[in-house]
Structures are given as structure tokens and as C-alpha cells.
Amino acid sequence: MQNVPEEWRESREDRGDGRMVEIRWRGDSEVKNGGTRREEVEKESLMMELTRLVQKMVKESSWWERRGVDCCILGAAFLCLLPAFLLLGSYRCVWFTAGMLLMGVAHAVITVKGTHLASHGALSESQAWGKFWAIFFIEVCGSFSARAGIQGHIKMHHAHTNVIGLGDSSVWKVPFLPRTIYLFIAPLAVPIITPLVAIAQLKGHSLAHILRTVLMVSLGLYSQYWLLINVSGFRSPFGALLCMLVCRAMFSVPYIHVNIFQHIGLPMFSPTQRPKRIYQMTHGVLNLPRNPLLDWTFGHSLINCHVEHHLFPFLSDNMCLKVKPVVSKYLTEKKLPYQEDSYLSRLHLFFNKYQELMVFAPPITELVGVQ
Template identity: 70%
Template sequence: MQNVPKEWREEQSVGGARDKDVKPWEGREALFQNNTGNSKQDMSTGKEKKNGEMMNGGGKGMEGTDKESLMMELTRLVQKTVKESSWWELRGIDITILALSFLLLPPAFLLLGSSQALVFVLGMVLMGVSHAVITIKGTHLASHGSLSESPTWADVWAVFFIEVCGSFTARAGVTSHIKMHHAHTNVIGLGDSSTWKIPYLPRGVYLFIAPLAVPVITPLVALGQLKEHSMGQALRTVLMVFLGLYAQYWLLIHVSGFQCLYSTLLCMLLCRAMFSLPYIHVNIFQHIGLPMFSPTRRPKRIYQMTHGVLNLPRNPLLDWIFGHSLINCHVEHHLFPFLSDNMCLKVKPIVSQYLKEKELPYQEDSYLSRLQLFFHKYQELMVFAPPITELVGVQ
């Protein structure tokens, strides 16, 4: 970070928030401004100005250039759709999916108490699906404040989903995801997805075995993050993570009838690791192998996101479990990170058509194609540092 220009060091979230602790709800008001291009009407206050910059690429030299005006024009198109959408479309559909996942938990615990193999396996599947929806889709939406209009409730949901359900620290999760990944997408040394690289592992182990350890690694990494927390935040995180883990353990003992410590812990591991492979795959498929940028010389936001982000095709299972914003609407999500999964899907035709009309990349590839690419080019993509891309003429 020492050689990064001051204006980039100051960016704490998508395009310019400068609070030490990024909040999950910050910046989303920009989608509801009346006119992104009218500085008098929409940026008359400091807060509105900051939010406008967050949605349009940093704000420096924002007016009077074609680069920023593309993002401003696209933002106005998306704003119109957002304003015309009902609460059900904005949040209701995704909240319902999360609620249904919680409702699957009681029958899952009961089925896990059966002595019949098929019934037991069904209980494992229900538990694994429910856990994945809650801890992947739920934590992702909560980290962006997409579950509530209230800042207070946004913070509550972030703690609940990330710490209680996801066994991680909400402060580190929200800050690193929004401050680094979204603000500096594919920027070398900042938001280049290097978190997901373990270069000393062979490709077969990394792609097909190591992800199974994610449920164990996650709380251990969370403990390592606590040194950056205040005493109160650290204590809360430890208590919330313990509560989530112990609640599942207690229910397996008292509802499912498990009697052995090791079998109970193994069941917890298998349920929590059920979708770890596609989770790790998705996190690397959609960014690594795409253009990477220098911290000191990178394109404006719309170019950065369209070149550095990729969509996977529609997949009923992964769309439900991971959410559209992580699968088939990842480009839309990076351009408008405060939209819910359903709203990303709703604005997808608008975004894709606009980018294609402006001859900007709208990158899409299949899951199998990306898996083959990473398997055959593992050394190049995951071991060696990728080359920096220079987008001549749009820096």
C-alpha cells in the first residue's frame, strides 16, 4: 500500500467512502438519486456527493468526460428500474428464499435422527442446502446491506448472518469485501482475488480437496482477524461464532439423537462443506484469468468492472443457493453492488444491452469451460502473478 496514490489509499469502499469501518448499507442511496448527472440537484450535500461518486467511479474529474458519462447514463437506466420496483422485487423474493432455508432446518434435524440410510442422507442434503443458502447467499446480501432499508437492521443482519451463521467476523468480512474486493476489483495487490490463491498446493488438491476444509479454516481465520478489533467487537464475534456452532451441535445431540462427539462433529463438517467446492470455484472463476490492473494506473469504474468480471450461465441449483449476484449477474453486481440478487436479475437485460451497444465487454462463460481453463492453466493463473493489463485510451 505504500506506493499506491493517495486518492486510491483513501478509497475505503466502492469508489470513495472513507470511514475506517465500512458499513454494509453505505452508498446504496445513490441508486435512488433523481438525476445522477445533475450536480445541483443530486449532489447538493456531502452525503449525496459521496454516494454519487461511489456509483460512478470515484468522482475525480467526473463531469465532462465520456468515461464517467457512460457509467452515469447506465446508472440512470438502472435507477429508473429500481424506482419502479416493488418491495417484493427489491428485497422480498430474496428474504423469502432465506426464510424457506431456515424452515428446512427443523425437518433436516428430524430426518438426521432416522436409522434408515436414505432418510438420513435426505436429512444431510437438506441441512447442507439450508446451510449453504444461509451462509453464502445470506452473508453476501447482508454484507452489502441488501436485506433492509434500515442502517441499524442492516448491521444486525450482517452480524447474524456473517458471525452466527457464517462463523466469521462481520467487521472484517464487510470491510474486506466492500473496501477491497469491490473498490479495487482485479487491481494487483488490492482486490485481485489473491485471498483465494494457495500456490503451493497442486491443482488437483486445490480444486477438488482443499475446499472441503473451508468450514474449519473460516473460524480459525476469524480468530486471526480479532487482533484488528476492539475488545468489545472481538468478544462479540467470539460469542456469536460460538453460539452458531454450538446451536447446531446441541440440536444434533438433542433433536437428531447423535450420541458420539466425533460423529456429531463429522456431520457438522459434511453439512457445512457440501457446497465448498463450487463456492471456491465461483470465487476464482469470475475474476482470476481476466484483465488485472496496476494500483497506480487503472481504468475508470465501468471499464474496470466490464473487463475484470465474468458471469456464469443460469443454473437453478447455484442460482438458488449462491444467489444471482454471485452466478449469472456478477457483472451487474459489481456495477451496482447494493442491489439484491433478484434486482440484479431484473436489471440484467438493461445492463447487457447497454454494454453491448457501447461496445463494452459483457463477459460470460460456462462453469465447465472455466474449470477446464483453471485445470490446464493452473500454474499460469494461480501460482504465478498474472500480467497487468493496459487498456490503452481509457485509463
């Protein structure tokens, strides 16, 4: 931008959806939300300083670190599908079970880690390839609308994290369900619900978009069904469909858990009065500890680097892990929260406070002095 005063440029802020928001000042005496211009610029500079540190690490990293590691993990998941289909054709219980587990893990890597990275454009620097991978992973593999997925996740959840009614993870709340049903049984229906919700999201879109989404989702579902019949040797259509459901639902319970554990129960903000981005993300996002299984199936950015991911959503899983020490050290030095808790601790909290956290509307948090 040309002819922009230095103080205006220093106050630019990434809101999380790919847009840069500028806080423009009319004079040294202007006051905003109870703070002076100088204080506001200092608050803005916290995010900018951290951004410079992270960008420096990204520039110094190789392609392998930025994208290669995660692309190889996704590639390995696809390679695991062939032995999984072959093992599912075995009449021996041990081998059949191994095939089921292998396909369930591969499916979770592809549909959770893959769709998440693709939605953020983290698999390629090319916009054209980024769009291709988004359609492939979200629609063909994930059985959901790419446009609706990106709109809901990038433009709502990331841009308005923990803002009541916008990005507050309310999509995962089903208040009429008892806690045991919601936490441990209802998630098993996610593979069935997902394509139905995808179809409902198509209302109002162009005919071309509707046809593409329906075609891609159908292609993904039918491909797995066809392979089970023709490669694995399933003789019963019902058996093939049941196998698909089991494989696709294998990680649905932890998937729902992760989505609610890392945001709900943390500070929530009003749509009309929210803190600066760095305060919003550090107060409203939580990391789970490293888990050998979930780290590699869901990705670091959804498990132990979720704070880093919300601060820098364009980074791949591997880069989130690499910048984690820098981010945690910086936030600690600036006396900002760096929230972490264990999976079992969060599960215990949600089970005991289900009514408060998942049924009733959460209270709005007032961060006095940083609004």
C-alpha cells in the same frame, strides 16, 4: 453539494464501496491520462447513464422485487432446518441422506447467499437492521467476523476489483498446493479454516468487538451441535461434529470455484493506473450461466449476474436478475465487453493453466485509450 459546477457533478463516480468520487476539472484544456476533459466526461457519463437506467427500474420495482423474493428464499432455508434435523435422526439410510442433503443446501443458502446480501446491506433499507443482519448472517451463521468480512469484500474486493494486491481475489490462491488438491480437496477444509481465520482477524480490535465476535461465532457452532445431539439424537460428539463438517463443506468446492472463476484469468490492473469503473468492471468480471442449484443457493449476484452485481453492488439478487437485460443491452450497444462463460469451460481453463493463473503473478492489463 452546493455551488458545484455542472461539469463537476456530471463526473461523479461510485467506486463500489459506497463512496462517490468526483473528478474535478480546472479548465477546458486540462488533460488527464492522455485524454481531453471532454473525452473524460464522456467516459464518466457512460456509467452515469447506465446508473440512471438501473435506478429507474429500481424505483419502479415493488418491495417484493427489491428484497421480498430473497428474504423469502432465506426464510425457506431456515424452515428447512427443522425437517433436516428430524431426518438426521432416522436410522434409515435414505432418510438420513435426505436430511444431510437438505441441511447442506439450507446451510449454503444461509451462509453464502445470506452473508453476501447482508454484507451489502441488501436485506433491509434500515442501517440498524442492516448491521444486525450482517452480524447474524456473517458471524452467527457464517462463523466469520462481520467487520473483517465487510472490509475485505466491500471495501477491498468491490472497490478495487482485479487491482493487483488490493482486490485481485488473491485470498483464494494457495500456490504451494497442486491443482487437483486445490480445486477439489482443499475446499473441503473451508468450514474448519473459516473460524480460525476469523479469530486471526480480531488482532488489534477492541475487547468488546473481540468478545462479541467470539460469542456470536461460538453461538452459531454450538447451536448446530446442540440440535444434532438433542433433536437428531446423535449419541457420539464425534458423529455430530462430523455431520456438521459434511453439511458445511457440501458446497465448498463450487464456492471456491465461483470465487476464482469470475475474476482470476481476466484483465488485471495496476494500483496506480486503473481504468474508469465501468471499464474496470466490464473487463474484470464474468458471468456464469444460470444454474438451477447454484442460482438459488449462492444467489444470482454470485452466478449469472456477477457483472451486474459489481456494477451495482447495492442491488439484491432478484434485482440483479431483473436489470440484467438492461445492463447487457447497454454494454453491447456501447461496445463494452459483457463477459460470460460456462462453469465447465472455466474449470477446464483453470485445470490446464493452473500454474499461470494461480501460482504466477498475473500480468497487468493496459487498456489503451481508457486509462
